[in-house]
Amino acid sequence: MSQANPAQSDSVLADLLDLERLEENLYRGQSPVTTWQRVFGGQVVAQSLVAAQRTVPPGRFVHSLHGYFMRPGDTKVPIVFQVERLRDGRSFSTRNVRAIQHGEPIFIMAASFQIEEEGFEHQDVMPDVPPPEELVASDIMNDAEHAPAPIRNYWKRERPIELRPVDLDQFLWRKKRSPRQSIWIRGNGVPPKGRAYQTAFLSYMSDMTLLDTTLYPHESSVFSDGIQGASLDHAVWFHRPFDISDWLLYVHESPSANGARGLAYGKIFARDGTLVASVAQEGLIRLNENVRPFYE
Template structure:
């Protein structure tokens, strides 16, 4: 396991302040607010630590209320809403400077057998045939507002091996196309020993799920995003459903599309498949997607 993955796992290892109160720190941010995937993953970790053994998350629904301050600790308070025979429900509020910045509700289920069907996995090239982020990002240096963006992105995402199937939005500026994007991802290192925990794999996937989901909105309009400066955006809400077991340290295909954008908001849907074609996770997010006045 590399230092960057160890650092990410440390980020998700919250300090327990009281029985149902936890505290976490933040990583250096690419923009002056806490990365949404971080606060969502940390909130889910807090919820997981209050759930009876043998129950795994099957869904979460969350709202981003205020921009998080990356220089301040985040306090997560868990409400134990319900413990039923099959399902458990938790509510988590993340607080900074005395104000809520994030709200999450999560449901957990005892594992059981049931009816089975799923959508087929879409076609995608093998991840090993695709360029790495280290090979891709420097090619677009001249497009970014800050020429240091490639290095900052690589540092921020060093714990995750994320590979675009086609050009990212900042590589297709001015060329509107299909509102669809695909990436392969996995952690940069294996989880073993005590860290090889299904809950942790789920929390890591939650962290990554916010990295590229709104790309499909940008692609529909030929916009490059915050790094290019032609869009102002932020996550508004986030929902995930966990269908089947998966490992975050093995390749996962994130298939993303945007059915609509309007009123300064864009909606994106994602499906995450294991490499052998199992639909593991469904994701939906709405975000602010505004065009700056000077654009």
């Protein structure tokens, strides 16, 4: 994390990611008060990264993380993060993190850090979409009034992340669509400065809305009573720094769903078109009995 004190920031997310140090390589994090029955996966990913960052030599920045969700997180108790220092080489450092509750791991993650180096450069081109200023947030709230109860409840509660979908009909699962979507995302409040918080923020938001894309062709949602949905694994590759106070475009695509699992890829662009990160996730999308289309 940045050396800036998150308590001096207006960012709710910054406070959430400010872990308490218990002992060498051992940290404790909290969960926000919420009506959700389990901890949001992006929170555990981001807090695990923060724990790992605090054990890495200065001047080394995360370039990738790979994690598996083992058990649902309990929002009522703290999470303990145990860091294992696997390697510190001349250019790279590797860390393993176990997020623990009730004596059992709920998430395990490996993360790799690198000194800054120069080399070959190329990247994908950002899709041509309307800017976030043309996608008024209040429209989402108004349209969500006609959405199912889980959607309405989600949009009415306070969140550390603001979303502006490029295609609102797609986002609200109104009709059968292709397994693709694009969403502008930014944090609420004034974030702390520094690359460490920047990557932790991106890790948090990278788990939002990604699994939804696997269900668009099937006229369903992770909010549906007919779907048992959960993230199974999560990977992020960090390519370039970005301005954390501005909007990011999160582009999703799902190439496959099979065996009660859905696979989704994500690309995260800065407003100026810079590709800042890539994401991959497989999730459980188990069909329960008597499932019906989401808007039936």
